[in-house]
Amino acid sequence: MRIFQVINVRWFNATSWYALYLSKLLQDAGHEVLLITVPGSETEEKAIEMGLNVQTIELNSARPLKLINACTKVYSLIKKHKPHVVNCHRGEAFFWWGILHKLRMGYKLVRTRGDQRLPKSDFFNRYLHSKVADAVVVTNKRMADHFLEKMELAENRLWLIHGGVDSDKFCFDPEGRRQVREKFGFTEDDVVIGMLGRFDRVKGQKELIEALAKTRNNVDGKSIRLFLIGFPTATSKHEVDTWLTNNGLTDITAISGKCENVTACISAMDIGVIASLWSETIARAALEIMACERPLISTSVGVMPDLLPAQALVPPQDVNQLSLKLDEIINSPGFKEELLKEH
CATH class of the missing domain: 3.40.50.2000 (Glycogen Phosphorylase B;)
Structure with missing residues (x-):
């Protein structure tokens, strides 16, 4: 499969780590993975170090010209690579990729929440997660329960996947x-x-x-x-x-x-x-x-x-x-x- 992993996080924190190692595992399994992140970030540096294919876009900017440029780049990447799956690891990017998804750009949309903050359960957020996203991935049971009970997400659209660890690298020495x-x-x-x-x-x-x-x-x-x-x-x-x-x-x-x-x-x-x-x-x-x-x-x-x-x-x-x-x-x-x- 052709997969876009969208991780607009500047620091190499746990959310970034989850996205990068997921990308690496998918790439090693034979999938075509493109990691999209913000330029000049620790996430970009670490992704290149890990041997991932990286594209940088100013996903976090609210300036009109930069926003237009970012949208143009995103559209160009979709046309060039024709991804089967787009996985958004942050909410800001999820909104824009959600709009493109509703315009029938041909990919399945996944929202992965590696954040500890529970999302607001307002109408718009419930619609975005249950009607726009094809699947939601969470990393802990508290977040999973929130999506099922407060966000009213169908159980078959929710995946609880804990973080992992490379047991060949991390073992008692x-x-x-x-x-x-x-x-x-x-x-x-x-x-x-x-x-x-x-x-x-x-x-x-x-x-x-x-x-x-x-x-x-x-x-x-x-x-x-x-x-x-x-x-x-x-x-x-x-x-x-x-x-x-x-x-x-x-x-x-x-x-x-x-x-x-x-x-x-x-x-x-x-x-x-x-x-x-x-x-x-x-x-x-x-x-x-x-x-x-x-x-x-x-x-x-x-x-x-x-x-x-x-x-x-x-x-x-x-x-x-x-x-x-x-x-x-x-x-x-x-x-x-x-x-x-x-x-």
Whole structure:
């Protein structure tokens, strides 16, 4: 089949990741895939790096001349490639491709929602998803329930497809674990609590730091270390350092910065934590941690209730509950083994 994947996201976030890896899998399966994104974006850069066919269009511009130029390019691509399927991963592009679809341009239209925000259930939105789109793909049960109950979408038009992970790339690496722990000064006796994710308020680094400061007093006889696998984006390193200083954790914390071997860094953990305040609609980091056979606890946001048992979850932004869950997983080998079986 000839497939257009439309992903007008500038940053290589989870939504972009889902679109790019779906494109790569389809291309590897023999389909003709064209990825359409915005110029000069991280998404474009990553797509080219992955060997995908890429076309850039100013899909996000509201300026009349750029909008006319974008529409002309879209029309030209349709005429040239005659796609069988167009899959829109963002709402802005979905609207325009929906109009072209209603003009009988000859393709099936799919709307993939990798966003944590529930769509409004007004008449126009219901019409767009149920009468214009041929199928809707969602990445978590909460979103699926919203489409069935609030958006009144027919069940046979809805597909729940969780994010995936390359288990050949992301698997426990004993040698990588040894090297990373040696590099950052972790001993074999240390219990390393790890978080994988960019420095951003949504990821909950602050809440994890505050929770671990409480937990540190409840684990007598155990040497606790914190490993933040990530780098500054919306949140600066200075801000993270301030949280660590204020909570007395500077001396037990290591920050990886940009990590060339993510699998080795994950393997260096003893316990993984997702402390996100919201989002985690796809939960790429969680899937990678689980694939590396590291026991994982999380806040109950996004897709996490689909991936982990209830006993591994705590409410978002609840530092006390997160601290208690850290106490439990650090002090209970049986709990860790139970979680690994669930992974």
